[in-house]
Amino acid sequence: xxxxxxxxxxxxxxxxxxxxxxxSDVAIIVVSARGEIDDRILGLxxxxxxxxxxxxxxxxxxxxxxxxxRRRGDPVGVGGTGSEVFTVGDVRVDLARHEVTVAGSVVxxxxxxxxxxxxxxxxxxxxxxxxRILAEIWGRTWSGANRTLDVHVATLxxxxxxxxxxxxxxxxxxxxxxxxxxx
Numbered sequence: 001x002x003x004x005x006x007x008x009x010x011x012x013x014x015x016x017x018x019x020x021x022x023x024s025d026v027a028i029i030v031v032s033a034r035g036e037i038d039d040r041i042l043g044l045x046x047x048x049x050x051x052x053x054x055x056x057x058x059x060x061x062x063x064x065x066x067x068x069x070r071r072r073g074d075p076v077g078v079g080g081t082g083s084e085v086f087t088v089g090d091v092r093v094d095l096a097r098h099e100v101t102v103a104g105s106v107v108x109x110x111x112x113x114x115x116x117x118x119x120x121x122x123x124x125x126x127x128x129x130x131x132r133i134l135a136e137i138w139g140r141t142w143s144g145a146n147r148t149l150d151v152h153v154a155t156l157x158x159x160x161x162x163x164x165x166x167x168x169x170x171x172x173x174x175x176x177x178x179x180x181x182x183x
Contacts, residue, residue, distance in 0.1 A: 001065060006032040006043065014046045021047030027068045031056065059139045086121045088176060091162060093121050102160055112137060113156050116149070120166055120174050129173040 002020060006013030017028060030043040035053035043051045049068045052061060086093045090103045095118055100107045109117065115137045120128050130149060134141050138148075153174060157163040167177035 017046040
């Protein structure tokens with residue numbers, strides 16, 4: 001999924017949208033301060049799947065991301081209709097069954113804990129920023145959001161018994177670690 005602002009400093013956003021569409025079938029949502037109807041039509045004709053005018057509510061952005069993914073037949077959200085199973089070491093995350101096992105034993109997780117784990121595992125080693133996790137899992141942010149996320153990650157590490165599975169990237173977010181690496 002590409003979130004594309006049309007007001008880029010070095011290149012015209014519409015031109016970039018056309019270039020992305022010519023090279024890839026990736027989903028594109030334009031997020032721009034250009035709110036005139038002509039701008040929206042131009043963005044959609046350039047290949048965008050949706051168009052959202054700034055300022056926008058994060059909850060609306062998340063809903064539009066899910067809607068675009070649904071229309072494209074992609075698994076919607078974390079723990080949605082996807083039937084993927086991710087295995088990292090002896091940890092197995094089954095999105096369709098909403099189940100996590102460690103060394104063959106089922107680990108009971110809350111819905112939010114499962115969603116955080118599934119999001120990080122599905123990213124396959126790419127960093128999941130705090131902002132992304134909060135937007136996709138909670139749909140909003142608030143004054144205690146970062147602490148809430150920290151507590152969920154700490155609880156996950158404890159329940160899984162794999163403190164190195166969720167690696168902290170200081171000041172950014174979390175990524176998938178390598179169990180047994182000692183990190």
